[in-house]
Amino acid sequence: MFTAIDEIAPDIFRLSTHVAHVGPGGLSFNQFLVRDEQPFLFHTGMRQLYPLVSEAVSKVIDPQTLRWISFGHVEADECGAMNLFLADAPQAEVIHGPTACMVSLNDLADRPPRVAGPEPLDLGSHRLRFIPTPHVPHGWESGLWIDETTKTLFTGDLFTHLGDVPPLVEDDIVAAALATEEVFHSTSFSPNLLPTIEMLAALEPTTLATMHGSSYRGDGGTQLRALAAGYAAARAEAA
Numbered sequence: 001m002f003t004a005i006d007e008i009a010p011d012i013f014r015l016s017t018h019v020a021h022v023g024p025g026g027l028s029f030n031q032f033l034v035r036d037e038q039p040f041l042f043h044t045g046m047r048q049l050y051p052l053v054s055e056a057v058s059k060v061i062d063p064q065t066l067r068w069i070s071f072g073h074v075e076a077d078e079c080g081a082m083n084l085f086l087a088d089a090p091q092a093e094v095i096h097g098p099t100a101c102m103v104s105l106n107d108l109a110d111r112p113p114r115v116a117g118p119e120p121l122d123l124g125s126h127r128l129r130f131i132p133t134p135h136v137p138h139g140w141e142s143g144l145w146i147d148e149t150t151k152t153l154f155t156g157d158l159f160t161h162l163g164d165v166p167p168l169v170e171d172d173i174v175a176a177a178l179a180t181e182e183v184f185h186s187t188s189f190s191p192n193l194l195p196t197i198e199m200l201a202a203l204e205p206t207t208l209a210t211m212h213g214s215s216y217r218g219d220g221g222t223q224l225r226a227l228a229a230g231y232a233a234a235r236a237e238a239a
Contacts, residue, residue: 003049003056006167008215009150009207011035011125015056017049018164023183025163029077032154032209033060034147037124038067042145042154043211046080053081054088066092068121070130072156072211073139074104083110095121097132100141120148136196138188146203153205153220157186158197159227161213169214174226176213178234189235197228 003017013033020026031053034040039061045053057063066089071078079094086092086109094105094113105113116130126149133142137157145154161176162183181187205220216223 001052003052004167005056005059008032008168008209008217009147009152012147012150012152012207012209013060014167014209014215015053016167017045017052020164023162023180027160027162027212028165030209030211030213030215031056033057034123034126034128035061036126038122039065040068040070040121040123040126040128041066041085042209043071043078044069044081044085046076047084048080050081050084054085063088064090068092068123069094070096070116070145072133072144072154073142074100074108075139078156078211079108082108086110095130097130097141097143099132099134100143103141116143125149131200133192133196133200135188135190135192137193138186144200146205150207151203151205151220152207152209153200153203154209155200156211158200159208159210159213159216159223160184160186161210163213165214167215168217170216170218172223172226173208173210173214173216174223174230177227178230180213181231181234187231189231194228194232197224197231201225201228 015031031043120127120129159177201221201224208216
């Protein structure tokens, strides 16, 4: 295995490791590194992937300058290597919503985490805002980030799709995501699901930084609304 590095938006890098034995066609595990005065890493990958991911980080920034670490929710592929990165970067802090900090991160993180507030996180050139998304796509503590500078939405497990895929596409990713949902059944079909996705769509992102699969460039709002419609149809069919 190896970790590929691709710039999907200005100074936003997708670090991707394709794991062939996960699901039909394999699954990509992606981290996103924002290169700035205060570098920001979204997802750390599992502990087992740390040697590959940390080497990829070192090709973009000096790992010791990493300032912020975050992720969608508490899960091995999202934050398994969190403490390894904290050990590498003496100034780094984990930052997440109050629920994640209270329930898990105050205990799991080797340094006290920072609770994300409503104000944007100023990295220097980029301004990132935390968006609580409880139970979407799963996990009480779930939350995502949008870079208001480049209109990049870090979507976490939303739009998960299988295969050894290109780093960035401008074609529809909804059909592949709905097909993958039929394989993994990983989405929580709670009352929060559709309103939360519609709220994300209203942000009108132009880049979707997807954790598993290709990132997307184009009309992100339309992609999110189509994903919500697909989930609504699946729920109606199951009723």
